[in-house]
Amino acid sequence: MDKKTLILAVIIGVLFLAVLFLVYRVTTLSSGTTGKVIDTTGWTENEIMNYEMHGTIPARAGSSGASTASSSGMVGGC
Secondary structure, eight states: OOHHHHHHHHHHHHHHHHHHHHHHHHHHHHHTOOOOOOOOTTOOHHHHHHHHHHOBOOGGGTTTSOOOSSTTOBTTOO
């Protein structure tokens, strides 16, 4: 084997292992999602729709529902 072929084979092998590792991480991350579940009892249909579509938590929910990343009430902190 010449030197260029060996280096190319090592690079391809490392990339293949990296892809396998990342695929494993994504599958375990998506299958084992755990997080705080926000209690939506007492919310109107409009408030539930706004939470599902935009991530906004109603102001009257207070701090009992969930902790937010920012004071704007957006789930993603936008």
